[in-house]
Amino acid sequence: AQKVTQAQTEISVVEKEDVTLDCVYETRDTTYYLFWYKQPPSGELVFLIRRNSFDEQNEISGRYSWNFQKSTSSFNFTITASQVVDSAVYFCALSEYGNYQLIWGAGTKLIIKP
């Protein structure tokens, strides 16, 4: 069965702190894809990253970084030196090879206080 768990419902930090959002997934496939999306207060869903199961290299994009560990079935997202504009709901999602359907986590609401 496919499942994505984002155990942190809400995280609140002060600006400039680093914050990590956890994502744990379950799948029986050996080939799968993991995603992160951001939903700011304005409501749109913004694609952040896509990772396939054969690529365990960590990814860094500016202040954002992602740590993919197959051994623990996790795909965690870290924001370094957080800013108020990072406040949003962040979703982790999974799709198995050849499957158009995304399985979504419940989302983590991130609040960055000035």
Place this chain on the structure above:
Amino acid sequence: DTAVSQTPKYLVTQMGNDKSIKCEQNLGHDTMYWYKQDSKKFLKIMFSYNNKELIINETVPNRFSPKSPDKAHLNLHINSLELGDSAVYFCASSPPGTANTEAFFGQGTRLTVV
């Protein structure tokens, strides 16, 4: 310039009415989706079309009917609206070639049934 556009952005209507939400993408994508996001932010796929062919049809009431007149459009028609249909509906599209590519979302349509 909007890549995936939905209309209307807000829709308030009475129970029992029939309404449609329109979606258009100008990205040249082959696959389009409808998602429902409930009040707890949980995202669930409803339908997906690939090259105008229905490929995902999740368990939704048959009051919901998607229509894809061409690859760039996927409209959602809802008959006999109920209070429980109140949610945000997102249209999305993904690039051609294979499944498992990232999806690009519209701004969402907030439907309120009173």
